[in-house]
Amino acid sequence: MIYFDNVSKLYNDGRSAALQEVTFQVAPKEFVSIVGHSGAGKTTLLKMIIAEDNPSHGQVFFESLDVHKIPKTKLPHYRRKIGTIFQDFKLLSHKTAYENVAFAMEANGRDDKEIVENVPQALALVDLDDKAWNFPNELSGGEKQRVAIARAIVNQPDIIIADEPTGNLDPIATYEVVQILRKINDLGTTVIMTTHNKGVIDEIERRVITMDDGRIVRDDATGKYVL
Amino acid sequence: MITALRRIVKAGFVGFWRNSYVALASIFVLTVALFVIGSTMFLDQLLATSLNTLQTKVDINVYFVPDAPEEEVERIRNAVAALPEVSVVQFTSAEEALQQYRERNQGNEISLQALEELDDNPLGSNIAILAKETSQYESIARFLEEQQGLESAQTQVIDEINYAKNKDSIDTLTSIINAVEQASLTIMAVLLIAAVLITFNTVRLAIYTSREEIAIMRLVGASNVFIRGPFMLQGIMYGLISGTLAMLLFYPLLVWIGPRTEAFFELNLFDYYIVHFGEIFGLLVGIGVVLGLISSMIAVARYLRT
Numbered sequence: 164m165i166y167f168d169n170v171s172k173l174y175n176d177g178r179s180a181a182l183q184e185v186t187f188q189v190a191p192k193e194f195v196s197i198v199g200h201s202g203a204g205k206t207t208l209l210k211m212i213i214a215e216d217n218p219s220h221g222q223v224f225f226e227s228l229d230v231h232k233i234p235k236t237k238l239p240h241y242r243r244k245i246g247t248i249f250q251d252f253k254l255l256s257h258k259t260a261y262e263n264v265a266f267a268m269e270a271n272g273r274d275d276k277e278i279v280e281n282v283p284q285a286l287a288l289v290d291l292d293d294k295a296w297n298f299p300n301e302l303s304g305g306e307k308q309r310v311a312i313a314r315a316i317v318n319q320p321d322i323i324i325a326d327e328p329t330g331n332l333d334p335i336a337t338y339e340v341v342q343i344l345r346k347i348n349d350l351g352t353t354v355i356m357t358t359h360n361k362g363v364i365d366e367i368e369r370r371v372i373t374m375d376d377g378r379i380v381r382d383d384a385t386g387k388y389v390l
Numbered sequence: 391m392i393t394a395l396r397r398i399v400k401a402g403f404v405g406f407w408r409n410s411y412v413a414l415a416s417i418f419v420l421t422v423a424l425f426v427i428g429s430t431m432f433l434d435q436l437l438a439t440s441l442n443t444l445q446t447k448v449d450i451n452v453y454f455v456p457d458a459p460e461e462e463v464e465r466i467r468n469a470v471a472a473l474p475e476v477s478v479v480q481f482t483s484a485e486e487a488l489q490q491y492r493e494r495n496q497g498n499e500i501s502l503q504a505l506e507e508l509d510d511n512p513l514g515s516n517i518a519i520l521a522k523e524t525s526q527y528e529s530i531a532r533f534l535e536e537q538q539g540l541e542s543a544q545t546q547v548i549d550e551i552n553y554a555k556n557k558d559s560i561d562t563l564t565s566i567i568n569a570v571e572q573a574s575l576t577i578m579a580v581l582l583i584a585a586v587l588i589t590f591n592t593v594r595l596a597i598y599t600s601r602e603e604i605a606i607m608r609l610v611g612a613s614n615v616f617i618r619g620p621f622m623l624q625g626i627m628y629g630l631i632s633g634t635l636a637m638l639l640f641y642p643l644l645v646w647i648g649p650r651t652e653a654f655f656e657l658n659l660f661d662y663y664i665v666h667f668g669e670i671f672g673l674l675v676g677i678g679v680v681l682g683l684i685s686s687m688i689a690v691a692r693y694l695r696t
Contacts, residue, residue: 213609243611253606257408269397270612314610 164322164353165189165212170221172207172377181207182218183377189355191321194348196364197357199374205357208374209326212355213245214238243271246315246352250327252307254299260286260310261295267314285313289343305336312343316352323347325356329363341366394616402623412596413624419592420632420682421639423585424674428636430578431670432644432659437574439657441567449518450530450553456484456514458547466537466547467517473533475526480518487513514549524567527553586681593628593685597621597693604693618690625686626679633675640670 165188172182182204189195197205210216211223214230223230225241233241247253254263264285268278286292289309299307308328315323325344329337341363348354358364364371365387373381406413452470454463471479482490488511495501505512521527531553538548597604600621607617640663648660663670 215609239608239611239613241611242609245611247609253602253609255603255606257405257603266607266612267610270607270610270616272394274393318611 164191164226165355166224167208167211168222168224170211170218170223172204172211172216173219180377182211185221185377185379187372187379187382189322189353191353192348192351194345194354194367194369195356195372196367196369197355197372197374198359198364199357201359203374204377205374206326207377209324209355209357212322212324213242213247239270243318244321246318246320246323248308248311248315248323248325248328250330252299252304252311252331254307254310254314256299259296259298260291260302260306260313263299263310264314264317267317271318273318281317282313285317286310288316288346289313290339303336304332305339308332308336308340309343312340312347316347320352322353322355325354327357327359329358329360334362337363338366395619398616398619399623402620402627405620406624406627409596409600409624412599413628416592416596416628416682417632417635420589420628420678421635423589423681424632424636424678425639426581426585427677428640428670428674430581431673432640432662433574434578435662436651436655436657436659437570440655441571443656449520450527450534450551451516451518452534452548453516453550453552454514454547455549456510456512458514458549459545462545462547463515466534469537470517470519470530470534473530475521475523475530476519477522478520480520482516482518484511484513484515487511487516524563589681590685590688593625593682594689594692597686597689601693604690608694614694617694618687621686621690622683625682625684627682629677629679629682630675632682633671633678636674636678637671 167185167187170182170185171180173180185204185208197208199205207216211218212225212230214233217231225244228241230241254260255266258266261282264282265278268281273281283292283295286295289312291306291309291313294302294306299310302310308331312328315325323344328344329340332340337360344354344356345367368385370385371381371383371387372379373383452466454466467479467481470476488505491513492502492505519530521530531551534548534551534553538551541547604617644660644663648658648663652658
């Protein structure tokens with residue numbers, strides 16, 4: 164479903180590279196963790212998938228679609244197929260939890276009836292139905308990340324991309340977030356997640372891609388955190 | 391489509407309300423800008439009116455000798471009226487001149503007695519000439535002097551042309567009027583540009599605080615129209631509110647200043663404000679809306695690029 168074909172990303176000076184000849188695929192319904200030190204190229208890799216960053220060489224495919232050949236006007240449509248979760252949550256601070264989730268559906272052009280039905284369901288899935296009307300600054304880190312997850316899944320995307328989703332969370336919140344991501348994956352959504360957290364990797368027991376210096380150095384079917 | 395529009399409108403209003411601090415700053419600056427623009431409009435009106443009054447006060451008077459033949463006076467009068475530069479020629483007959491003299495000197499016994507001593511009317515008829523532009527008096531005066539020059543000593547008709555006497559003051563007035571007109575135009579242009587730039591900048595700063603939000607909206611897959619819409623609506627709202635506020639600000643100011651401008655410039659600005667309320671209101675709000683809208687669009691466009 165996602166296919167990286169010999170992707171490299173060089174910086175402007177032409178020498179230092181964020182990604183070097185990266186080739187891998189992700190099958191539907193997989194749960195893939197990408198691990199590596201800071202600067203190993205994990206985030207760049209994810210940005211390639213949502214067309215936030217362009218490769219210097221190589222191609223990235225989403226199903227049969229070359230991601231970087233999508234015209235700018237069609238990019239919003241493409242991004243609606245992907246749910247994104249970030250370390251810093253990226254919630255709209257002037258909108259309540261409910262509105263943040265609803266916004267993703269509004270932007271998607273869903274009708275009001277669907278929104279009224281699906282938003283509470285999504286919030287219930289992340290166990291936040293009681294905080295629907297709170298603003299982000301009234302929520303804890305773990306709660307904010309759960310709102311972000313609800314927003315990511317509410318449009319029933321084909322794939323969820325999570326960049327260090329537990330990076331800012333305490334161990335309990337981390338555990339909750341990982342459980343939710345597993346649950347989403349069990350319901351049939353592909354998940355690609357980067358992380359630093361050894362405990363998280365060992366807990367999930369799924370495929371692990373290890374990166375170092377822009378290259379994929381290991382790709383284990385049921386990996387452990389090795390570095 | 392309608393759903394999207396409704397959502398954009400709602401998001402615009404909610405965003406305005408929740409960002410009220412930023413909105414307030416934008417409205418404040420835009421109000422000041424519109425106030426400056428409105429003030430220059432009033433000032434312009436004031437200058438235009440006072441220039442008009444001043445210009446109508448400038449004239450050339452031609453005094454005819456008391457025994458001037460009527461047809462000769464008539465001829466000069468028609469010749470002057472036929473000049474393209476002349477807008478009005480006002481004729482005062484000898485009897486009217488005498489009447490006016492009597493009225494002017496009503497309390498002055500000596501003057502009236504002196505008049506009684508004389509058998510004949512010592513005053514001749516005269517004409518007052520108004521030019522279309524102050525700069526045209528020179529050529530009218532030259533024409534009259536030529537006429538005077540043509541007359542022989544026996545058949546003198548024109549007694550006196552008072553232009554030469556007034557020439558200096560008319561010249562000074564003409565140059566003052568021109569200078570004031572030019573200076574006021576320059577000042578207005580500078581003030582307008584400053585007001586527009588400050589407004590642009592404030593709205594850009596206001597939207598700068600939302601750049602994160604714009605980035606997030608894009609990540610969630612919102613189309614550019616959907617992101618831009620609420621900001622554009624807010625720009626329009628800034629314009630509407632600021633235009634109304636500026637209009638309200640003028641009210642007490644003009645109530646106070648109106649009678650003073652009437653005494654000095656012969657135009658009561660408050661009356662002008664009331665009579666032209668609709669136009670001024672429409673213009674200020676219109677400028678405000680256009681300014682707010684364009685500023686918002688330019689500011690958001692920055693964050694929608696890449």
